[in-house]
Amino acid sequence: MSGSSDANPSRPVSVVMPCLDDRELLREHLPPLLAECARRGLGDEVLVVDDTGRDALSAWLAEHFPQVRCVAREVNGGFARALLDGAQRARHELLFAMNPDILVHPGFLEPLIAQLAEDEVHSVVPKILLRGQPDEIESLVEIDHRRDLAYVRQRGLEGEAARFDGAARDVNYAIGGAMLVRRSEFVAAGGFDPLYEPFYYEDVDLGFAAWRAGRRVVYEPASVVEHHHRGTIAKHVDERLVVAVIERNRLLFQWRFLDTPESVERHLSGLYRAILDAHLRDERQELIWIALALEQLEALRESRARLGPAARTYDEVCERSRPS
Numbered sequence: 001m002s003g004s005s006d007a008n009p010s011r012p013v014s015v016v017m018p019c020l021d022d023r024e025l026l027r028e029h030l031p032p033l034l035a036e037c038a039r040r041g042l043g044d045e046v047l048v049v050d051d052t053g054r055d056a057l058s059a060w061l062a063e064h065f066p067q068v069r070c071v072a073r074e075v076n077g078g079f080a081r082a083l084l085d086g087a088q089r090a091r092h093e094l095l096f097a098m099n100p101d102i103l104v105h106p107g108f109l110e111p112l113i114a115q116l117a118e119d120e121v122h123s124v125v126p127k128i129l130l131r132g133q134p135d136e137i138e139s140l141v142e143i144d145h146r147r148d149l150a151y152v153r154q155r156g157l158e159g160e161a162a163r164f165d166g167a168a169r170d171v172n173y174a175i176g177g178a179m180l181v182r183r184s185e186f187v188a189a190g191g192f193d194p195l196y197e198p199f200y201y202e203d204v205d206l207g208f209a210a211w212r213a214g215r216r217v218v219y220e221p222a223s224v225v226e227h228h229h230r231g232t233i234a235k236h237v238d239e240r241l242v243v244a245v246i247e248r249n250r251l252l253f254q255w256r257f258l259d260t261p262e263s264v265e266r267h268l269s270g271l272y273r274a275i276l277d278a279h280l281r282d283e284r285q286e287l288i289w290i291a292l293a294l295e296q297l298e299a300l301r302e303s304r305a306r307l308g309p310a311a312r313t314y315d316e317v318c319e320r321s322r323p324s
Contacts, residue, residue: 012044014095029102032104048061055072090183093183102128120216121217121218122207126139127224165221172317195299254267258314
């Protein structure tokens with residue numbers, strides 16, 4: 001496809017960071033981010049979206065980080081809505097979505113921007129080092145299946161980081177807490193699909209939908225950030241509920257994109273086996289997860305209706321987007 005002016009490394013970037021009352025994380029991670037923006041000297045901006053619903057951060061940010069714009073939401077709406085609010089208020093076309101527990105390395109933006117030279121590239125994700133460990137890379141992601149039930153596989157956390165770390169390569173999706181996208185595309189699409197609210201799997205969906213439409217998602221190892229995994233969801237939401245939402249959304253994701261009789265038949269057979277096994281083992285929580293997904297069938301129908309024409313089937317996306 002034709003080149004894009006978005007790839008010019010001299011283009012300014014808007015960094016949008018949805019937060020709750022994450023002052024400790026902001027105190028640690030804003031300084032290196034702001035230093036990188038200052039080094040570039042291109043008018044990059046940083047927006048912190050306060051999603052507490054009680055304006056907990058604007059006064060604190062004004063005192064400690066006056067160069068940061070604060071967008072205070074009136075109600076808590078979750079990561080997806082907060083990111084969209086920030087994107088709508090951002091000034092620049094290039095949008096880097098960033099969680100507050102991400103620590104950036106110097107020079108992280110330029111390699112990401114360069115990957116947008118092709119219009120075919122929908123989004124780019126840096127090398128995300130879990131807890132800063134070089135042999136634990138979170139962003140080498142693909143969709144795999146156990147008994148025809150989809151799940152996210154991260155080979156960079158399975159002892160294969162060195163194998164995949166040499167060059168940029170395709171991945172299934174860009175992790176939402178550290179991804180570069182074109183703001184106009186993200187806003188025009190309404191941000192993440194609301195099917196997955198309040199959290200998790202919305203970024204998987206975004207990348208998969210891009211692949212389905214004929215686009216690509218790229219992992220760029222020359223761009224490095226660290227994930228210190230102190231996100232705010234676990235602080236405020238019971239772990240059992242978090243797991244239930246993840247498992248519900250894992251099913252909804254697959255149901256949204258299954259598109260051939262063969263893939264549907266395989267999945268339904270696997271789902272039947274999973275239900276039977278859970279019943280025989282008296283694993284009630286697994287049955288609850290499936291029931292929670294089934295409760296969203298009307299929302300799922302509406303979500304599937306929002307999908308545009310497909311350039312690739314479900315099976316083709318899973319195969320084509322696997323890191324190699």
